[in-house]
Each structure stands twice: as C-alpha cells, then as structure tokens.
Amino acid sequence: MATLRLLVRHAKQVVMVCNKGQLALPGAAMNQLAVLTKSDQSSSTGYSIVVDNCGTIDAIGPDEEIDKEFSPKDFTNIIDATDMCVLPGLVDGHTHPVWAGDRVHEFKMKLRGASYMEVHASGGGINFTVRHTRQASEDDLYNSFQKRASNMMKNGTTLFEAKSGYGLDVDTEIKMLRVIKRGIDNFPIDISATYCGAHSVPENLTMEEATDDIINNQIPAIKELIDQGSLQVDNIDVFCEKGVFDVPSTSKILKAGKETGLALNFHGEELHPLQSAEMGAKLGARAISHLEMVSDEGIKAMASSGTVAVLLPTTAYILKLSPPPARKMIDNGVAVALGSDFNPNAYCLSMPLVMHLACIILKMTMEEALAAATINAAASLGKSKRQGSLEIGKLGDMLIIDAASWEHLIYQMGNQESLIKYVIKGGNIVYHR
Secondary structure (H helix, E strand, C coil), X not given: CCCEEEEEEEECEEEEECCCCCCCCCHHHHHCCEEEECCCCCCCCCEEEEECCCCEEEEXXXXXXXXXXXXXXXXXXXXXXXXXXXXXXXXXXXXCCCCCCCCHHHHHHHHCCCCHHHHHHCCCCHHHHHHHHHHCCHHHHHHHHHHHHHHHHHCCEEEEEEECCCCCCHHHHHHHHHHHHHHHHHCCCEEEEEEEEECCCCXXXXXXXXXXXXXXXXXXXXXXXXXXXXXXXXXXXXXECCCCECHHHHHHHHHHHHHCCCEEEEEECCCCCCCHHHHHHHHCCCEEEECCCCCHHHHHHHHHHCCEEEECHHHHHHHCCCCCCHHHHHHCCCCEEECCCEECCECCCCHHHXXXXXXXXXXXXXXXXXXXXXXXXXXXXXXXXXXXXXXCCCECCEEEECCCCCCHHHHCCCCHHHHEEEEEECCEEEEEC
C-alpha cells in the first residue's frame, strides 16, 4: 500500500455533521448532526480517521476496525487524539478581508449613537475604506490579507469567502481580485472569491451611472482576466440597500454576472425591507447575506429556491440592529449559514465566536450553529460536495479540539485558541498549538 497522508486515532468524538452525502442541512435537519461518540470512557480506544495522499478522507470508524485495515507504518503522520474531539474545518461564508485604513474612529462614533447610514453619509463607512484601498499598493494589501487569513486559520477556518468591493472602479477592483488570487495560490486554506464592485456607489457617480459602469466596464474586464487565467472569481455580490443599489439595479448587475458564469451571492434586506430576497430567489441566487429585515414571503421564496441564508451576528451586535429572524427561517425550511462579516466595521476573524453569538443573538441551538458554520456555509459557496463535513470521499479538513465534547468550541466564548490543538487542511497539519 502507498504511504497515506494522515491517521487521526483514539478520538473521543468525531462530529461528521453529515453522513449521507447531504449538500446542505435545511430547516429542522440542522439539529440532526451525525456524531460518533466513544461510549466506554475507561477504554483508551476511540475513533480513527484516515486521509489519503490526495487529501481525501479514506476511512472513518472505531480504532479496532481501522487497525484491521491499516498499519501505522502506512502513514506519513499520526495524531493521537485521545480525550479530544474532531470536527470539520469551519467555513466562513462572508468576509471582506482585503482593505487598507482601519475605522476605529467610526466605532467611537457608533458608541455615541451614530447609525451606519449616518456614518456613511458623513464620508465614513465603505467610501472611507475605498479611498485608502485605492491608494494602497497590491503588495501592502496582500501582506495584510495574509495576516488576516492566518488568524482565521488559527481560529479553525479552513475555507472562507473573500470579497472585493473597496475599489468601486475597474482598476482597484481588479487589484483586489489579484490580491485574492495570490491568496488562493499561496495560502494553506481555501478561498472562494467574490467580485463586489457594487458594494457602494462611488462618490462621483449616481447609482444609475455606477450600475452602467459595472455592467459595461468592470464585469467585461474581469471576465477577460478570468478567461486568461489571471483571476479566479466564483461569485458576484451587490449591496442591495436603500441609498446604495435599489432592487432593479441589483437585479441588472446580478443578471450580468450570472451571464458570465458567476454565482449570485449578495447583500440583501439588511437595513430596510426591499423584497430583495424574493428577487434573489427568483433569479436562483445561491446565497443572500444579512436578511435582518427579510419578509415572510422572502423566507418562503428562499426555502423554495434552495437559496442559503448567510447570517452575520457580528453585524447585528456591532450596529445594534434587530437580528435576522433565524428561528423563523429554520422553521420554514431555509438552510441557514453563518459568516463573520469580517471588515473594517466588524473586525472578527473567529468563527467559534460567531457561532457563540449566533446562539445568543439569533437564538440558534449549538447544533444549528455548527451546521451553519460547516456544511451550510460550504453550500453557500457551492463547495459542499467536497467540504463542510467529515465523510468518506470529502477533503480531510478538520479541527482537533482539546475538550470533553465538541460543544466546548461554542460554549467557551473567546477561548478557541486554547481549545484548538490542530487545524488540518486536506490531511496536512497547517496549525498546531
């Protein structure tokens, strides 16, 4: 037998999340996780996972069954996970990780009572970051992106979505997407790239002019670079919001992106109810984020279309918004995912903290939060055939935590760096405490 990449043995728990090849867990299924738990606490044996040289899970089962089929000499690496728990690598479904210029001063403004749109109208918010990002070099943006991605990885993330959107002109948007492409090529964890040129209306343009520029200038230029292999972009995003891009403009931009082969994954229903969820579901959007103000009709439309709801508890927490109706979404059969919404306005790189906030702010169970941060977040990015659960044939992306049960990753708020012993990507150890 050829040498295999990794054997994890003696685990107390293996949280597979799914065990029947599900591509998402909608509604009530989010509470029905597949978990293997050692029953005899006095025994030194537990559960093992085998990852082959392609980085794919080859076997999962009790130690004694794995030992009959494999020998320790078959493996390049062996991890003794006695008294530890194994979970899938976490998936962050919504981030804005490429930018220059922090917004600490805006945090002070918000503490004094300024709203998001008041900050935006005063020259802050997205346009503040745009000015700094346009001035930054590609290397400077890449170096800060690398540090942020490294911290995500240490917090258990093995796949994350990364948006452009702090350029708003063709040159800077392409610069940001080049930075993300460098990350895709060089980082030890996976990235799904999103073009978000419609993140805000540039200061010198109207919404109509910005829409025209995106459809007739930016998207064609980006498509040409994708076709050349210079860029790798999976999704298109628009900030559909009152005072930014309205529903008709959002629909036009999304359709133009869809025609170039990009999946629809956009911001909707954050601050005002605009019926963008209904529009997105009709267009076949893969995912819609935020949804604080989503209507009952929008929820039903997303459930029918299979559109994933990417909820961002950090945003509701920081902006003091009414949280999105997660319970109503789950009760109506929507697949709910989670994202950190990492950006200069919501500086959070920790999916364990996001899961904790989801339980408290969104009233989700721990099982729902874990499903939302694994298989459903992977589904929101079109990656759940290979990622988001521990199943034979999927990538060997996993966390090993030093805890009595997997729930400690959510329960121990802010303590994830002490809990996470290993982060493993495709059977390779990418972080070890």
